[in-house]
Amino acid sequence: MPVDLKYMLNPKSVAIIGASKNPEKVGHIILQNYINSGYSGKLFAVNKDAESILGVKAYAHVGEIKEKLDLAVIAIPAPFVPAVLEECGRAGVKSTIVVTAGFEEIGQKELQEQIVSISEKYKMPMLGPNCLGVIDTRARTDTLFLPTYKLSKPGVGYVSFISQSGAVGSTILDLIAGEGFGLSKFISYGNAAYVDESDILEYLMNDEDTKVIIMYLEGIKNGKKFIEVAKKVTKKKPVVVLKGGRTSVGQQATLSHTASLAGDYQVYEGVFKQFGFTIANDLNELLYYAKVLVSEPAPSGNRVGIITNGGGAGVITTDSVGFVKTLKLAELSKKSQEILRKKMPPLVNIRIPLDLAGDAGGDRYETAVSVLKDDENVDMIIVIALFQTPGADSSVVAKLVHFKADITKPMIVISIGAEYTQVHNKMMEESGLPVYDSPLAAVNSLAELFKYYSYKNQK
Amino acid sequence: MPVDLKYMLNPKSVAIIGASKNPEKVGHIILQNYINSGYSGKLFAVNKDAESILGVKAYAHVGEIKEKLDLAVIAIPAPFVPAVLEECGRAGVKSTIVVTAGFEEIGQKELQEQIVSISEKYKMPMLGPNCLGVIDTRARTDTLFLPTYKLSKPGVGYVSFISQSGAVGSTILDLIAGEGFGLSKFISYGNAAYVDESDILEYLMNDEDTKVIIMYLEGIKNGKKFIEVAKKVTKKKPVVVLKGGRTSVGQQATLSHTASLAGDYQVYEGVFKQFGFTIANDLNELLYYAKVLVSEPAPSGNRVGIITNGGGAGVITTDSVGFVKTLKLAELSKKSQEILRKKMPPLVNIRIPLDLAGDAGGDRYETAVSVLKDDENVDMIIVIALFQTPGADSSVVAKLVHFKADITKPMIVISIGAEYTQVHNKMMEESGLPVYDSPLAAVNSLAELFKYYSYKNQK
Structure with missing residues (x-):
């Protein structure tokens, strides 16, 4: 039971x-x-x-x-x-x-x-x-005994977070507070003397307010029990896992931390991969992957269309697609090419990455996204918006948020910069548009999205 | 000439x-x-x-x-x-x-x-x-034609930045504005019709106000000329390079951007490695590596000591050291172990990673750093300070900044979180302590530091 x-x-x-x-x-x-x-x-x-x-x-x-x-x-x-x-x-x-x-x-x-x-x-x-106990943002439950001024509290969302470590837990909570996607539940289980990681996973598997589970763990208390749950949970929702003790030196470190028998990571990795877990290798990857998995639909394939207002950022993002073997760069359909050639200024080269140039504002982004969203050769869309450029302003945000309301393909944004940029990123994040501060992280996140749904949909 | x-x-x-x-x-x-x-x-x-x-x-x-x-x-x-x-x-x-x-x-x-x-x-x-032209923060020269409200301006520092792409240039400048290390010179060279990347590298090689060069480039105009400069420059100072067009799809994208013949990246990579360039694979890596290279001295070896106030973060950082083959986890000398055993509370396990526990404040950090800085088995120090924990506050910052003044080993900080944390990170960065928001990035940065000085000091 x-x-x-x-x-x-x-x-x-x-x-x-x-x-x-x-x-x-x-x-x-x-x-x-x-x-x-x-x-x-x-x-x-x-x-x-x-x-x-x-x-x-x-x-x-x-x-x-x-x-x-x-x-x-x-x-x-x-x-x-x-x-x-x-x-x-x-x-x-x-x-x-x-x-x-x-x-x-x-x-x-x-x-x-x-x-x-x-x-x-x-x-x-x-x-x-x-342990630190629990947070439930909807029930307004919070047992954390940390001074509130040190820790920003996440908003209400659909990502639930399980952490064996208290400090990793509070750090990640603090980071989630800055993300648009918010938190559903946080459970820090400490020594796992009675309720363990498998119990929590199973509970969250059936929790309607949890769409994505992220977890930090160092050891597993009962391998057989974990595998029983692991088999079921990822068929219902994605689980992103960061395991402490992935190397021999790291394993020794877990011994003095949670007294976990971290065991051979190859065994863990094998189990995670077999059951469609999304594997994170650093704290920020927990958030990167949660962000795309909680907001984006299943992609129809692995072809990525890229729209940009900066040529160099388009090149770097394209390189990242080239590095990630799971994904391919999309090629525009003949029809898309024709429409874009008619509607875009002559200096815009009609190909992926589609470089709208530094004077592009909301209108040019609108044209580009409206074409890519209907192009059967494009399965996922990355929109790069560099707000340092002369043309980019909140009109770009307005158009992207508008499309986000009914687009059926995954669409994520790369936007990198300081204050002016951060204001725009916040608007997008709060409207459900995942924003990435790194081309490589954005592309890796789409790759994980594609991998998760490939696992989930296999017979 | x-x-x-x-x-x-x-x-x-x-x-x-x-x-x-x-x-x-x-x-x-x-x-x-x-x-x-x-x-x-x-x-x-x-x-x-x-x-x-x-x-x-x-x-x-x-x-x-x-x-x-x-x-x-x-x-x-x-x-x-x-x-x-x-x-x-x-x-x-x-x-x-x-x-x-x-x-x-x-x-x-x-x-x-x-x-x-x-x-x-x-x-x-x-x-x-x-091109966008130039910035020289000391000469107060600025030819950039971007609206100033969109772009935060970097402070005065010793990192110079060369960019072929204007938009990548302005994005990175915007990010540097948020970093403690500041900017010396920015040069956007566009079509490189007369002055090219090799001329700029050579000039900055001899510039006293430049300690580290970072560059984004898509193509090289004159390979032979570049190699002549490349041979010399890294013997004087580190160069971090991000190349656009590292994959076949990325190379095609550079054609429509800067009309660069990006060429086979393996050739570029070979040249970069042969001449001790530090290779970045994403925009944020340009900053991560610049940060450590501009502030830290040459390490005496590759053994990394880790101090933490969160067990999980210690484990994740140790794992990162395990992944990076260039580095090794340090083992405390007998003498260090004795001193720490005497001075630390009994629950502190005397080993690397040294977990000071969640109630650690400035004093416990002071003891730990003072021991590691004198330990001959420790070549580089990573200090993890999670400010969500009950004990960590600005006393930790004060102690670390104090040590930074005369420590002769590389010492960097990992500190991750939202507002309360950011305030402390800013204090540390402005005092010349490099702060990282990712364990993996911190460890990779030390690895690049070690690699650079291994190259520079070889006969």
Whole structure:
């Protein structure tokens, strides 16, 4: 039976055990984050020495709370966790998140086994220990105990993110906050003592608000269980995975980090490839690939059409297509060539990459995209818009966003630059147009999109 | 005899031929840019129909200007350029920049030959035609005819940038504006009719304010001449090169862009490698490699020490070292291990990557760097600082900047995140600490640093 994580992610009632008046304590920050994020369920604090904390009524014991609790977030020192879990079990709490560290990762194996067996006894799913917990942007749930001023919070979206590492988790969350696509759920699972990466994958596989899953992991707890889920999940939605410990030196490093038996990466890579996972090799690739996979439809083939307002950027992007063996440069159909020859100024060379020249504004982009979107020889479109050029301004953005509304082919944008450019990129991203700051990353992302749908659609 | 570009880059007197009162005209924007950038030499406008433009006295003909002119910037329609060049030659103008397009790149080969032969007749070096011209941040020279609001301007630095393509040039300039290292000179040479890439390389090779050269090129005009310069330049300073047309599809694209015979990239690559050029494969790599090469000293070897406050980021960076065959992970000396064991909290595992844990602040970084900088087993240092963690704040920046002042090993920083992080990254960059937003890019950059000095120091 799959583990149901809905009580953790979307609880109607939550107790913060270890809530504190001291603003430096984890239990204080978690309670504060629940309040700040606009959580609308019932919130309780558990603390022996306070009547209320941050305006939330406090109880000495979880058992004293009359309300049925969907979730207890536990932020007390490790040795006290077993007793509190017992209390939670007896009180009928439906799930727990143990953020406390100090278990198997520092050799306290027995203490960890103890909290697992209590959780099992009460059939009470536990996330952690030694984790950051969860964010659910729709449910406005946030158990992260990081100072909010250090970390920008992502908007609501359809990408869910699983991280074994807390710091990688918070870094990527911070980056997602700057992306247009937003976040659905974030789950940091730490030691995976009860709920593990396979449970989370399986839950997100069936989650309607998750269209793409990205994950950072160092080890897999149960290989057979993982493979069972892996077989199913990518048939439903893409999973982008970054594995820590892909080299022998990296594997040794995982040992002292999460005590993961990272194992031979060739085995992992084999499994990932066999089951259509999208493999990232750096943190930024998690975002690059998520971006294209969450917004773009399945391509009809691998031929890439390129539109540009800068010749050099067109050349560099074409080179990138040439490097990526999965893709091909599109050739314009005779019909497209005729239309473009009629409509474009004479200095525009009618071929791919289609260089609209530095004085191109929205109108010339409109003509180009309208032709490429109907050309049967073009499966995917890359639009390069360099906003340093004399002609490019927000009219280009307006036309591209307009097309994005009903185009049935993948279409992504490359736009690189500082302030003036960033303003335009933000407009496009927020309108669902994926924008890339690197030609190579853009092309690699289309290649991953093509590979994913080739896997998904094979018999 | 090398072509002397000093009259173009640092002219004491300039005439803008084609200066205009119409703010949309190129000649207006160039004059405006000279005024805005604080140019302190003598400035003249040449325009038949005006007495003065933007407060600058205008003349009908360049010959009427009594002052000796170091430079004439020519921004008039192509058919009129030969006659004006003749006037310049007769008036003893020392150099010209022809920004006007409409020559060989659109098939007007004869017109281009005409302006070359006039320039040769008067021994008057000409940059262009069909180029953006030059920026010299120290001389406050700026001939770019792009609207200034679209393009952030780089600060003063020691990286010089040569670009065949105008749009790639302006995009990269815009990006350099966001980097701490700044710009020395930018030279966009367009059709390379007189002054070509080899002339520019040779000039910058001897330029004291240039420590690193980055270049985008699609073709080379004279292979033999290029090889002569290539042999010499990298023995003096690093050259990072991005070549457009590295694949067969990319080569075809260069034909319609700069009419370059891009030729077989294997030949280019062979030359670049033989002469110790640093090869970039994407626009952002030009900046990544320039950043490390301009600020870091020669490493004593290839062993990389890693300090981190996030285990996962340490693992990913270690993996990147594992992937790059040129580098090795450093192993701490016995002495370093002893010192660290004494000074670090017990939960810190004494090995590389050295994980200081999420509560590490400036003091723990100080201890770590002070040990690694004296460890003979460590040739280069990567410091990972994730500012989302509870412990990291500007105390980390303060300590790192302090060490940077006298450390003799390469030391670079990986710091990834949104607003709070960016503020800290800016502080570090402006203090000369190279900051990377990607573990893989950081490691690749150290590998390129190591490779460059291995080449330079070989007999």
